[in-house]
Amino acid sequence: MAGFFEPDCGTAYYRSNDPIKNNKIKVTLKKVSASFAEEGAKPVTTTESGVELATIGKQKKKKSPDHEECIIGWQQKIFCQREIEFYSNKDNCKNVLDQKYHQEVLSLINKRRQKNMIFTYVDHDPFSHQQEGVYSMTNLMEKPSPLAIKMAQVRCRRIGGRQLREKEQGSIPKTLIVDENPSEESKLRNHLEAPPIQVMYIMADLSPPNKTPDETDEYVLCALKVDANGVLCVKPDYSCGRKPYSIETYMTREGFDYTIENVSKDMSRQEQEKELRMYREMYSRHNDFVQSCVGYEFEVPPVDTLKYVVFGEIVSAQDFEKDNLYIHMFTDLPKDWTAERSQQLSWITQTCAAKTVDQTEIAYFSYPFHFELNYKKNQLSSKGEYELPQFPRLMLEVGAFDSWSRHYNEGYSYLQLPAKPGIHTETAHCWRPVGNSVVDNLRRFFIGGTPEIEDPTYAAIPSTFDGSYLSKFGFRTQSTGTVTVRLNVMLQSRAFMETKANKRSLGSLLESLGITAMQANITSVLEAFKRARMKMVAAREAATQELLREVRPIQKGELEE
């Protein structure tokens, strides 16, 4: 009896990408009363001699069948007796749905079918709306809150179709993005997050055969709910081989057992494979298309050179004395560094008036610059020992130029270009040369003009410097403000490509771990072989020793005999 355990009456959730209309459910309903008990059996009569046994004669044709089986598709409407009687009366039909039912019911009556027990309520029936639980969560006479009432009205019952596509793609209307007067319905709908759902109830009409059917005789066998994401809730779950569920009617205390099976047609294996292949083909085609857009070539630097690329901007300058600042910047290349002829290596920004932010005067430039340099180690000129390459520098000169055409030199500084690739925000602190006498200061104040340095690279290491000890003693300066520069640095070289190709990534590491295991196996086999061979050789030796021992050494005279 394995597999026949107690049915779990909870809700089960299934996911499917297939359209819901392919769903088919088989319901079997069976009455579990004693088979010989009939309704309307004659009461037991007592006579003097005892109780007379009732005759179990031929049973009359049952008015209600004992066993019913039904295959129901999604949203397939099956009428129960009560509904047939209700809708056949034209006065009860008030709206379009009722009219439609009326037509169907009339055609059913003409066919004179037997009364059936299993019927369904579909999505648009009034039962579905009430049973939803939107009105009351508990069975007591709970008054639904205003929130529950409003939410109940908004449940949109369309799955798939326009609403789903809208949610996925986010339609942006070309005009009238803002809705000035939203209607009540659209207001409520926009507050909702739940996707639209569709429900269906499989019911059983378990009224005894003589009684006119009533709503209290209707019992829910199974409630199905599908939402827009393809999630199907089945309550209770499919009874896949488990014991059937049981219902006991309220009035007549009769027991019924029912099972629910899923008999939707599965996609055949062939079709599944076809679908899988189609998806794979689609993805690989898209991949190829994107690859062809991108192309396969890429620019690589020449052999043995390091390409040093910088994309940067001069961001700002702050805390300088004068206003209307501009910055003049150029690169200083050490030996072994070259640049192309057309490469611009000197830049001048616009003149910017500063603004006051948090008690500092700051001028924004947002000045873009970019350059590419090549480093190639000149083998001939190396001194024999390995020298670290010296990276280039950016020399800065800040000037001020005001509306009366007075020009002030506001400072010099330099930035060492970083050797590490990445994003660097560098600040350079500036100083300006100060003359020796008061006259220089007066001149600067009134008419502008300051001492400037002759060699623009003096701020860093002067290009004329060749010795081993740099001393700038005696040069008088005054500190001025700071300049902020943001640099994006990239390095490119063929050497990196080779190390990348040789470097083992994690995937190949794992593979090589496998290989060493294989190698270990091979070596162990070889070891075993070697041992066996040794054993064989030893055995052979022993055997030959034995033989030799038994055989006497040949005497001198024996051979001749």
Add this chain to the structure above:
Amino acid sequence: MAEVHVIGQIVGASGFPDHSLFCKWGIHSGGGWKILSGLREGQTQVDNSQSHDAAYFAHPIDIHFATKGIQGWPRLHFQVWHQDAFGRNELYGYGFVHIPTSPGMHEIDCPTWRPTGTFMESVTQFFLGGGPHLKNPDLIYSGADRYRLQTIAMGKIHLRIGIILRNFDKFGIEC
């Protein structure tokens, strides 16, 4: 054959003299760069913040580039405009920043500047609005003729950009 993904947003702008700002942005890249998907330029909504000093746009930037070389790395340029109560639009600043070259998430502040005219022009600007614009907006992202410009510093644009690079290490680029 290398690809660059730029996924991020223009968070907002701050430090401008008045509220009610909107931002026009664009990405300019070199000749060897191709845009596989995404919009190359756009304009944010007009944001009028009452309590903060900053305007928040939260405007998405989502672009996929394919490239054959490093030259012409894409650049972002901005124009911040102010819309006043009468519906007039006034330029508040030009800004520029390179797209970062290293992968990861970057928070960037892009400062902006505005061209100034003569003294009389700044007086009329104070009362009536308006002001000089650049004749050629390409000047924002090229440095060529900037020495002729006279500008004044304005506010900052805040960006949060994430960069994903693909196949750059195959061609020996360290970034």
